[in-house]
Amino acid sequence: MTEKNWPLWEVFIRARNGLHHAHVGSVHAVDAEMAIENARDVYTRRGEGVSIWVVPSAQIVANDPGDKESLFDPALDKIYRHPTFYEIPDGVGNI
Amino acid sequence: MYSQALDQRDESPRGVDDAARLARFDERVAAEDKIEPNDWMPAAYRKTLIRQISQHAHSEIIGMQPEGNWLTRAPSLRRKAVLLAKVQDEAGHGLYLYAAAETLGITREELVDQLLTGKAKYSSIFNYPTLTWADMGAIGWLVDGAAIMNQVPICRCSYGPYARAMVRICKEESFHQRQGFEIMLTLSRGTDEQKAMAQDALDRWWWPSLMMFGPHDASSVHGEQSMTWKIKRFSNDELRQKFVDATVPQADFLGLRVPDDELRYDAGSGHYVFGEPDWDEFAAVLRGEGPCNEQRMAHRRRAHDDGAWVREAAEAHAAKHKAAVA
Amino acid sequence: MVSATSELLPLADGCLILSHRLSEWMSNAPTMEEDIALGNIALDLLGQARGLLQVIGDETGVTEDELAYFREPQEFRNPLICELPNGDFAFTMARQLFVDIWLAHVWSELAATASDEQVRGVAEKAIKENAYHRRHSSSWVVRLGDGTDESRRRMETATEALWPYRGEIADDRWYDAVDAALTEATLTMPPRDAWTQRSSLDGWHTEHLGYLLAEMQSLARAHPGATW
Numbered sequence: 239m240t241e242k243n244w245p246l247w248e249v250f251i252r253a254r255n256g257l258h259h260a261h262v263g264s265v266h267a268v269d270a271e272m273a274i275e276n277a278r279d280v281y282t283r284r285g286e287g288v289s290i291w292v293v294p295s296a297q298i299v300a301n302d303p304g305d306k307e308s309l310f311d312p313a314l315d316k317i318y319r320h321p322t323f324y325e326i327p328d329g330v331g332n333i
Numbered sequence: 334m335y336s337q338a339l340d341q342r343d344e345s346p347r348g349v350d351d352a353a354r355l356a357r358f359d360e361r362v363a364a365e366d367k368i369e370p371n372d373w374m375p376a377a378y379r380k381t382l383i384r385q386i387s388q389h390a391h392s393e394i395i396g397m398q399p400e401g402n403w404l405t406r407a408p409s410l411r412r413k414a415v416l417l418a419k420v421q422d423e424a425g426h427g428l429y430l431y432a433a434a435e436t437l438g439i440t441r442e443e444l445v446d447q448l449l450t451g452k453a454k455y456s457s458i459f460n461y462p463t464l465t466w467a468d469m470g471a472i473g474w475l476v477d478g479a480a481i482m483n484q485v486p487i488c489r490c491s492y493g494p495y496a497r498a499m500v501r502i503c504k505e506e507s508f509h510q511r512q513g514f515e516i517m518l519t520l521s522r523g524t525d526e527q528k529a530m531a532q533d534a535l536d537r538w539w540w541p542s543l544m545m546f547g548p549h550d551a552s553s554v555h556g557e558q559s560m561t562w563k564i565k566r567f568s569n570d571e572l573r574q575k576f577v578d579a580t581v582p583q584a585d586f587l588g589l590r591v592p593d594d595e596l597r598y599d600a601g602s603g604h605y606v607f608g609e610p611d612w613d614e615f616a617a618v619l620r621g622e623g624p625c626n627e628q629r630m631a632h633r634r635r636a637h638d639d640g641a642w643v644r645e646a647a648e649a650h651a652a653k654h655k656a657a658v659a
Numbered sequence: 660m661v662s663a664t665s666e667l668l669p670l671a672d673g674c675l676i677l678s679h680r681l682s683e684w685m686s687n688a689p690t691m692e693e694d695i696a697l698g699n700i701a702l703d704l705l706g707q708a709r710g711l712l713q714v715i716g717d718e719t720g721v722t723e724d725e726l727a728y729f730r731e732p733q734e735f736r737n738p739l740i741c742e743l744p745n746g747d748f749a750f751t752m753a754r755q756l757f758v759d760i761w762l763a764h765v766w767s768e769l770a771a772t773a774s775d776e777q778v779r780g781v782a783e784k785a786i787k788e789n790a791y792h793r794r795h796s797s798s799w800v801v802r803l804g805d806g807t808d809e810s811r812r813r814m815e816t817a818t819e820a821l822w823p824y825r826g827e828i829a830d831d832r833w834y835d836a837v838d839a840a841l842t843e844a845t846l847t848m849p850p851r852d853a854w855t856q857r858s859s860l861d862g863w864h865t866e867h868l869g870y871l872l873a874e875m876q877s878l879a880r881a882h883p884g885a886t887w
Binding site: 269280284 | 371
């Protein structure tokens with residue numbers, strides 16, 4: 239009964255113009271055309287989107303989860319990148 | 334991201350740092366941090382999730398049958414459209430959940446195979462027959478109501494993909510429950526025959542719905558660890574009580590009688606006191622001795638087998654086309 | 660019993676009956692994704708049917724449900740092809756393609772020429788839905804026609820079995836579109852001048868419609884006057 243797996247595709251949907259495409263899940267499909275159709279039917283039955291991207295899951299390159307600390311921790315102490323780091327006196331107005 | 338090749342690496346190397354990783358994992362879960370597919374996780378956590386998510390997915394897929402049974406007999410075009418949308422949503426929910434399970438490093442085909450060979454379970458409720466139209470109401474109101482009670486807490490589950498799938502599902506389920514209640518309301522305000530139909534459906538679906546929450550906490554096999562891992566947030570008995578407390582007043586509103594002689598409101602605790610479901614029946618249905626177990630499985634296997642040539646053809650076409658392009 | 664005459668009936672009934680057939684696929688499709696796809700198409704067709712039945716009902720003073728549930732089989736005007744049992748997936752997809760191509764032409768004509776604003780509204784919405792249905796059915800016809808030996812054989816069988824039922828939906832534009840689709844599927848279209856079944860315009864049907872309606876109407880007819 240075991241069958242060959244149909245390729246897995248990751249689905250990204252733009253909820254409305256002006257927003258990024260966001261990952262919503264995955265579908266199986268034999269080709270890109272079927273992947274778009276399946277994504278449309280599975281993930282946009284309630285008007286959830288205006289645009290769909292499908293990407294073969296195997297094509298997505300991700301960082302090694304073990305590198306998480308070396309990749310992302312160094313950004314944590316650079317609080318001077320955030321506007322709240324700076325104190326502006328009340329009288330200055332919007333800045 | 335969800336690529337399966339990437340999911341494999343976190344299983345190794347095993348050994349010395351497992352204890353440290355486990356401690357870190359427990360800490361993260363306790364702190365309500367979400368676990369994502371590529372993160373390290375204990376093998377038992379992965380296994381529990383695969384079991385629970387796939388069981389849930391299978392339930393959605395098998396759950397299409399009892400309601401699909403009335404698609405061709407829905408008594409108005411509006412009801413026909415609603416039921417069609419609902420059964421279709423169930424397929425959708427099954428697919429969201431299979432997709433979530435696949436992030437744990439198991440394929441859809443393996444999951445489907447587990448269902449078809451009987452290795453995996455699905456919710457016992459779908460082994461009961463839908464005998465009248467009122468069952469469409471009772472399923473929406475009671476079965477989906479119980480499902481929502483179970484599922485809302487899972488929206489905060491520690492495993493990210495499962496939690497996200499549940500958020501989506503819960504949003505859609507509330508339409509399911511409402512349309513069910515609406516059917517019950519229309520029937521209970523309708524002709525005498527319609528009222529009788531509604532009462533009969535409540536009589537048949539009440540106890541199986543209570544069984545949906547699973548055995549008592551004391552005899553639940555997977556309960557405690559799942560709570561610590563935040564895969565589960567409330568115990569079976571807590572959820573069952575919540576369901577009864579929410580549903581009995583709705584039955585009163587419908588003018589229908591809940592088929593439980595022991596049912597009474599306890600003002601002291603603010604909860605309803607209710608009788609024991611027939612746990613022997615529950616066990617029998619789980620063993621495969623329910624009214625529709627064989628029918629549901631045979632249906633699923635037939636659909637799968639009948640579709641084999643279509644799936645092969647689609648693959649063959651894609652392969653040819655790819656070869657032609659390259 | 661309810662009766663109605665309207666030149667919209669073949670279209671309204673066609674959509675209703677085909678939607679009903681497609682709904683029979685739920686939980687039976689070759690993939691779970693396809694269950695959802697067929698459900699979507701069935702829902703669109705049902706919506707189209709309801710839009711038109713409401714217009715027809717308003718003209719005759721009856722409801723969409725009275726038209727759907729309380730007419731006799733011989734009062735239905737759907738093209739016979741819509742009422743044929745689903746057969747296998749090849750049959751369902753070939754039938755869908757044939758009907759989708761017919762509907763594409765009918766809807767665009769109606770959107771351009773209908774005097775009734777409500778009808779134009781139904782048609783305009785249907786044009787978008789139909790474009791998707793047609794893409795779906797034609798891609799499956801191509802996949803199956805140009806797939807495996809078995810799928811090709813099934814597609815050929817289906818096309819041949821359906822061919823006599825094209826009479827009510829075929830015209831030159833239809834033949835051209837079907838020819839193009841079948842050619843892409845590496846299949847040969849049967850001859851345009853082959854015989855056709857007679858139409859349903861005088862109440863003629865296949866035996867299948869009686870069973871379909873017996874099932875569909877059973878509950879509504881058991882409780883006449885009830886609200887659901």
